Amino acid sequence: xxxxxxxxxxxxxxxxxxxxxxxxxxxxxxxxxxxxxxxxxxxxxxxxxxxxxxxxxxxxxxxxxxxxxxxxxxxxxxxxxxxxxxxxxxxxxxxxxxxxxxxxxxxxxxxxxxxxxxxxxxxxxxxxxxxxxxxxxxxxxxxxxxxxxxxxxxxxxxxxxxxxxxxxxxxxxxxxxxxxxxxxxxxxxxxxxxxxxxxxxxxxxxxxxxxxxxxxxxxxxxxxxxxxxxxxxxxxxxxxxxxxxxxxxxxxxxxxxxxxxxxxxxxxxxxxxxxxxxxxxxxxxxxxxxxxxxxxxxxxxxxxxxxxxxxxxxxxxxxxxxxxxxxxxxxxxxxxxxxxxxxxxxxxxxxxxxxxxxxxxxxxxxxxxxxxxxxxxxxxxxxxxxxxxxxx
Amino acid sequence: xxxxxxxxxxxxxxxxxxxxxxxxxxxxxxxxxxxxxxxxxxxxxxxxxxxxxxxxxxxxxxxxxxxxxxxxxxxxxxxxxxxxxxxxxxxxxxxxxxxxxxxxxxxxxxxxxxxxxxxxxxxxxxxxxxxxxxxxxxxxxxxxxxxxxxxxxxxxxxxxxxxxxxxxxxxxxxxxxxxxxxxxxxxxxxxxxxxxxxxxxxxxxxxxxxxxxxxxxxxxxxxxxxxxxxxxxxxxxxxxxxxxxxxxxxxxxxxxxxxxxxxxxxxxxxxxxxxxxxxxxxxxxxxxxxxxxxxxxxxxxxxxxxxxxxxxxxxxxxxxxxxxxxxxxxxxxxxxxxxxxxxxxxxxxxxxxxxxxxxxxxxxxxxxxxxx
Numbered sequence: 001x002x003x004x005x006x007x008x009x010x011x012x013x014x015x016x017x018x019x020x021x022x023x024x025x026x027x028x029x030x031x032x033x034x035x036x037x038x039x040x041x042x043x044x045x046x047x048x049x050x051x052x053x054x055x056x057x058x059x060x061x062x063x064x065x066x067x068x069x070x071x072x073x074x075x076x077x078x079x080x081x082x083x084x085x086x087x088x089x090x091x092x093x094x095x096x097x098x099x100x101x102x103x104x105x106x107x108x109x110x111x112x113x114x115x116x117x118x119x120x121x122x123x124x125x126x127x128x129x130x131x132x133x134x135x136x137x138x139x140x141x142x143x144x145x146x147x148x149x150x151x152x153x154x155x156x157x158x159x160x161x162x163x164x165x166x167x168x169x170x171x172x173x174x175x176x177x178x179x180x181x182x183x184x185x186x187x188x189x190x191x192x193x194x195x196x197x198x199x200x201x202x203x204x205x206x207x208x209x210x211x212x213x214x215x216x217x218x219x220x221x222x223x224x225x226x227x228x229x230x231x232x233x234x235x236x237x238x239x240x241x242x243x244x245x246x247x248x249x250x251x252x253x254x255x256x257x258x259x260x261x262x263x264x265x266x267x268x269x270x271x272x273x274x275x276x277x278x279x280x281x282x283x284x285x286x287x288x289x290x291x292x293x294x295x296x297x298x299x300x301x302x303x304x305x306x307x308x309x310x311x312x313x314x315x316x317x318x319x320x321x322x323x324x325x326x327x328x329x330x331x332x333x334x335x336x337x338x339x340x341x342x343x344x345x346x347x348x349x350x351x352x353x354x355x356x357x358x359x360x361x362x363x364x365x366x367x368x369x370x371x372x373x374x375x376x377x378x379x380x381x382x383x384x385x386x387x388x389x390x391x392x
Numbered sequence: 393x394x395x396x397x398x399x400x401x402x403x404x405x406x407x408x409x410x411x412x413x414x415x416x417x418x419x420x421x422x423x424x425x426x427x428x429x430x431x432x433x434x435x436x437x438x439x440x441x442x443x444x445x446x447x448x449x450x451x452x453x454x455x456x457x458x459x460x461x462x463x464x465x466x467x468x469x470x471x472x473x474x475x476x477x478x479x480x481x482x483x484x485x486x487x488x489x490x491x492x493x494x495x496x497x498x499x500x501x502x503x504x505x506x507x508x509x510x511x512x513x514x515x516x517x518x519x520x521x522x523x524x525x526x527x528x529x530x531x532x533x534x535x536x537x538x539x540x541x542x543x544x545x546x547x548x549x550x551x552x553x554x555x556x557x558x559x560x561x562x563x564x565x566x567x568x569x570x571x572x573x574x575x576x577x578x579x580x581x582x583x584x585x586x587x588x589x590x591x592x593x594x595x596x597x598x599x600x601x602x603x604x605x606x607x608x609x610x611x612x613x614x615x616x617x618x619x620x621x622x623x624x625x626x627x628x629x630x631x632x633x634x635x636x637x638x639x640x641x642x643x644x645x646x647x648x649x650x651x652x653x654x655x656x657x658x659x660x661x662x663x664x665x666x667x668x669x670x671x672x673x674x675x676x677x678x679x680x681x682x683x684x685x686x687x688x689x690x691x692x693x694x695x696x697x698x699x700x701x702x703x704x705x706x707x708x709x710x711x712x713x714x715x716x717x718x719x720x721x722x723x724x725x726x727x728x729x730x731x732x733x734x735x736x737x738x739x740x741x742x743x744x745x746x747x748x749x750x751x752x753x754x755x756x757x758x759x760x761x762x763x764x
Binding site for chain 1: 641658665754
């Protein structure tokens, strides 16, 4: 057991650390999504030029071929320094790895480079209005027409669809096959009249994600990834990819938030002292620290296990569940500490910390829904880790 | 970065697992729990032969010289098996002797303790004082001929089966008092936990056999290791209660299905797994810190003890709920797990006490400690 970094890992961390310190462009602009995306595109170009885009990708495809620990180090360090996200998060984390794992040589040659540069943004067309947790029940149809497929249906919760050139689309190509079969994974060109996106406004007032409508949209047969009828297996790879990197980024982010929460407690007057002297708040903050530590240590334990076995196990679901719980608790506690001021949000003269905790509180409501609801994660854990019987 | 047990540690685990499973079957456990002494002499001898009495004690004094991670492995298995044994109290006494005793004292007390020939236990909490960790009120009075001890130590683990006590005094010192010394009276206390005996030890004008030269601060790392060992034990309790629940939920049928198919039950089991795994990670993180990064041990040990204190009884509690009525019967073993977990939670600082230590560390600095 050794919970420290090896000399080569330390060297890698120092390299990441100093490069980020010299190159990261500061906080994202407090502006509309268009400006933010332009900012992120520029940042991604810089990342790519220095070889930091797609660090988990094999070198032959333009990546860095980093080990899982190096990915974790990079994610933790980038978050610690509050570096912006790259523009093409979904392309880097999911699209590229899927093309690398299942794509043809032509597809690799065509798609990978513009993912790395951020020139082409990717989005993910999985969920539908009637197929959320039960993804395999999706109804969007793709019908063969010569060497093309004609796609009709609707996708939802499609992050950055409004900026995307390519959509990782899972559609039903065989309505008679059992539901997990009969699905096919396509790369759909979003730039056509038959594809319409409409932003969905979230409870935060923002519109990160969209509804996407396909009205006889065309996708060439050459854009099938992994073969007709294999869509489910290909989609699952997508979901498994870069878990390690994502987890460690998420943990660093929570550590940053916990630091800010402690600061808020120290600066908020309470009972003649500050909230940091209040026994109730002290207990709550300590418990959050303890939970974050267990999550971090679990993630390291999981990483060791994954490196031994080569594949991430279903235990990863525990981390995602715990992350959502902690993030929600943390922002709820911030609002409790703010007391009556907790109603004031961004734009209010007397909002505490610029209203950032109000935004955080609202945004974190989605944490237990996005990327697999906590309820579904518990099912996965019960069935696949504990081996309990399925209800269905 | 490598967060897993070594092959040697795996071997300790499997030896401990198999030995304890064969030695402490439910019927035997109940016999020991119902017995006058609550102690299993033959089991102790075998543990001593396996080297467990001195597992983490220095080799030069008869121990195995292994680390806190190894100790955590062993105590996780002790909890899993619900082993009634003075091994924990003996280990804590041994660790205290290794840091606080003179060579002469080590030769006389530590060596036989590490070899399993003598058993020691710490006598810490004053009946008339605070029950908080490391707060002692008994005075180390001196009458010219040496130290004289008066007062009552309570919540002393395994006093009946111990040969000597390590008595803490207000100055932070430790004194060796043999159980048979004049002026020493041991009175058993009824504990909810039938697998670990607690007693009061009354000292009336007792002259200790020896006073250790060590100071109060020397024993702080021992306290922290004791917290880690106890947290490891609680993790083992949680693991066993989880396994019992999962197995029952697969087996027990209601409304024509195994109850584990119902999400009200399966999600409860998932929660139990989460708490058990978190507990384990916190324990091994702290155990590793004890061996490799002592400066981070205080925070890591409090993190582990706080988390495992909660999980160590909440998971068995949830297990009783999964089992329904049968889980509430004396006949079922689950109540022993709940009780041991509850007792572990209260000893060496409860969750609230340790959270306060964590709050001190977290709220003092500019931010939470960053990941490496």
